Amino acid sequence: xxxxxxxxxxxxxxxxxxxxxxxxxxxxxxxxxxxxxxxxxxxxxxxxxxxxxxxxxxxxxxxxxxxxxxxxxxxxxxxxxxxxxxxxxxxxxxxxxxxxxxxxxxxxxxxxxxxxxxxxxxxxxxxxxxxxxxxxxxxxxxxxxxxxxxxxxxxxxxxxxxxxxxxxxxxxxxxxxxxxxxxxxxxxxxxxxxxxxxxxxxxxxxxxxxxxxxxxxxxxxxxxxxxxxxxxxxxxxxxxxxxxxxxxxxxxxxxxxxxxxxxxxxxxxxxxxxxxxxxxxxxxxxxxxxxxxxxxxxxxxxxxxxxxxxxxxxxxxxxxxxx
Numbered sequence: 036x037x038x039x040x041x042x043x044x045x046x047x048x049x050x051x052x053x054x055x056x057x058x059x060x061x062x063x064x065x066x067x068x069x070x071x072x073x074x075x076x077x078x079x080x081x082x083x084x085x086x087x088x089x090x091x092x093x094x095x096x097x098x099x100x101x102x103x104x105x106x107x108x109x110x111x112x113x114x115x116x117x118x119x120x121x122x123x124x125x126x127x128x129x130x131x132x133x134x135x136x137x138x139x140x141x142x143x144x145x146x147x148x149x150x151x152x153x154x155x156x157x158x159x160x161x162x163x164x165x166x167x168x169x170x171x172x173x174x175x176x177x178x179x180x181x182x183x184x185x186x187x188x189x190x191x192x193x194x195x196x197x198x199x200x201x202x203x204x205x206x207x208x209x210x211x212x213x214x215x216x217x218x219x220x221x222x223x224x225x226x227x228x229x230x231x232x233x234x235x236x237x238x239x240x241x242x243x244x245x246x247x248x249x250x251x252x253x254x255x256x257x258x259x260x261x262x263x264x265x266x267x268x269x270x271x272x273x274x275x276x277x278x279x280x281x282x283x284x285x286x287x288x289x290x291x292x293x294x295x296x297x298x299x300x301x302x303x304x305x306x307x308x309x310x311x312x313x314x315x316x317x318x319x320x321x322x323x324x325x326x327x328x329x330x331x332x333x334x335x336x337x338x339x340x341x342x343x344x345x346x347x348x349x350x351x352x353x354x355x356x357x358x
Contacts, residue, residue, distance in 0.1 A: 049224035064212025079120025093177025096143035099130035100202040123324040126167040139324035142170045152308040156180040159226035165233040169196035169210040185210040231260035251357035263351040279332040279341045305355035313348040
């Protein structure tokens, strides 16, 4: 489905206010003047070879496509070179015709932790905020969602999604070069909204939660995953500098504090469904993400602490309903 088709499909729906703004937003989000590497990424996308697809897999762990006939070595080398031109791959894995994109994150592990806890996605309109390359968007579509809209302001991730979509060719799924502030306020249009790995990057976490709430229809479901720390209600870590070498981490609440925030904003039935420590098996450097990763962010003498001395990354998943 093209962007113009998406805009037309939204015109007589609760998403109509967004449809009016969307073309200009996407054009701005993919502006070469703002992103100097964009032409190089676009060239890599354009270098992807034509391959006939026999089967598409959306039910994981590796989202991808296969061909009925074995591909030549030359074709596989061409495909891999184009995909490597979109380095780094942060979320995955994907498997295109036997080329396994082993991303930094085993995003399928996160999906397995939440898939049995969320409301069934069949027939639902879904928003995935900060979706990266769109791995979880594909899993949502595979779970039966009628429409999946992923947003992420990083153009590279949008082009990674387009590389996968070039072969999967699935309707009802889009990844757009936008941030949450580009979503018009008060839409109340989505049945399910995911925000995974975003809240701790927000200087005003309650404002982010309000934006998520107001994008949901009444009774719609929020699926929130974020960094947390141990402690009771009211416990929150505000790093004085970097956290795990990330400079844009602002608030790490305890799970109890996070539930308090949600209740204060009138979310209903908020509950914690998972808390887990991130391991170096789940987040690590690979041939598809060659930069430093979690292993370099932890204290080598005490893997339970970050290099700054804070508790090592622990993540919670919270599910709640919009009022």
